[in-house]
Structures are given as C-alpha cells and as structure tokens.
Amino acid sequence: MPAEAPELTTDPRPARTRAAIISAVETLVADPSTDISVNAIARAAGVSRSAFYSQFADLDELAVAMLVDAFRDIGLDDLGARARPDADRRDLAITSNRRLLAHLGERCAFYRASLGWRLSGRVHETVVDAYADQVAATMATLGGAVPPGIDRADAARFVAGGAIALLTSWVRGEAPHGQEAMVGRLLAVMPDWLVGTD
Numbered sequence: 001m002p003a004e005a006p007e008l009t010t011d012p013r014p015a016r017t018r019a020a021i022i023s024a025v026e027t028l029v030a031d032p033s034t035d036i037s038v039n040a041i042a043r044a045a046g047v048s049r050s051a052f053y054s055q056f057a058d059l060d061e062l063a064v065a066m067l068v069d070a071f072r073d074i075g076l077d078d079l080g081a082r083a084r085p086d087a088d089r090r091d092l093a094i095t096s097n098r099r100l101l102a103h104l105g106e107r108c109a110f111y112r113a114s115l116g117w118r119l120s121g122r123v124h125e126t127v128v129d130a131y132a133d134q135v136a137a138t139m140a141t142l143g144g145a146v147p148p149g150i151d152r153a154d155a156a157r158f159v160a161g162g163a164i165a166l167l168t169s170w171v172r173g174e175a176p177h178g179q180e181a182m183v184g185r186l187l188a189v190m191p192d193w194l195v196g197t198d
Contacts, residue, residue: 018055020045022066029107036110059114060123067111068130070103075134082141089145089196090187097186101179104171111171124164132160138194145193159190 024044028034042052056062078096136156
C-alpha cells in the first residue's frame with residue numbers, strides 16, 4: 001500500500017503581511033498631512049521594510065495591486081448585480097463608476113505619491129489590462145447588445161485605455177473634487193451599448 005503524500009499547507013504569513021500593508025495605506029490616506037512612504041507604511045502595518053519588500057517591489061507595485069484589487073472587487077459586485085432580472089445597465093454603470101471614483105478620490109495622495117500618475121510601460125499595461133478584464137466580463141453579460149462585428153477584446157482594451165487616460169488626468173488635476181462630474185464625463189464617452197442610456 002503506497003504511503004500517503006504529506007498534506008501541503010500554505011503559509012498564511014505572506015497574505016497577512018500583504019493585508020496589513022494595504023490596511024496601513026488605508027489608514028494613512030485618511031490623514032492628508034501624512035507622508036506616505038515605505039517607512040510610514042511599514043511602521044503603520046507593524047512590519048519591517050524587508051517584509052514590505054517581500055510583498056511589493058516598490059510603491060508603484062503596491063499602488064497597482066490596490067488598483068487591480070479595486071477593479072476586481074467593483075467588477076465582481078457589478079456582475080452580481082447584473083444577474084438580477086431588474087438590472088438597469090445605466091444605473092449599474094453609474095454605481096460602478098461612482099465606486100471607482102470614490103476609491104481613487106479617497107486614496108488620491110497615495111496614488112499621486114506612488115505612481116506620480118505617469119502610468120507608463122509595465123504599470124500602464126497592468127492597469128489597462130485589469131480594467132479591460134472587467135469591461136470584457138461586463139460585455140459577456142450583454143449578449144446581443146454588443147454590436148455585431150465588434151472585436152470584444154479590442155473594444156474592452158479601447159474602453160479601458162480611454163477610461164484610464166481620463167482617470168489619470170483627473171487624479172493629476174482636480175482630484176478628489178468633482179467625483180460626480182467625473183462619473184458623468186466617463187459615461188459620456190463610453191458606448192451606449194455598454195453603459196446604457198439616460
């Protein structure tokens with residue numbers, strides 16, 4: 001009779017460290033006068049600098065991870081809401097964009113400090129890809145509402161790239177003010193078949 005393979009367990013410490021770091025950022029951004037640096041985040045998280053760097057290469061990588069998490073969480077909630085028979089595309093688009101703008105507005109100082117919102121190269125691609133994944137998932141729920149002949153992957157990347165460009169401009173400029181106006185600006189340039197009509 002063959003010996004049973006030992007049960008593999010996952011070390012929960014890296015996940016706890018990651019969660020503590022993200023929670024520390026959330027705490028630090030509540031006070032706009034706080035300097036948000038690796039040292040400040042590590043101190044607030046109760047971890048060492050080396051523990052921070054075992055999770056994230058730098059503040060850019062942490063910021064991107066937080067954005068990707070926000071896109072995923074907002075997107076999953078949106079998809080869940082779309083499963084309801086009374087779901088209204090426009091209302092869902094407004095709700096999702098309000099959540100995204102609130103997320104960015106509340107963490108604006110951190111995103112400005114960490115990314116400088118230059119969003120070039122690897123950072124830009126990662127952020128656009130994460131946003132495009134959520135757009136593609138939304139498109140998959142639309143069935144025949146997506147016009148025939150449109151390449152869905154291209155459309156998702158196009159919408160994501162444009163949205164990220166507008167959001168970048170907003171974060172660099174007036175953020176976190178005018179969130180509701182920015183929701184309107186985003187929806188105004190997205191295709192009606194994706195976000196519905198007024």
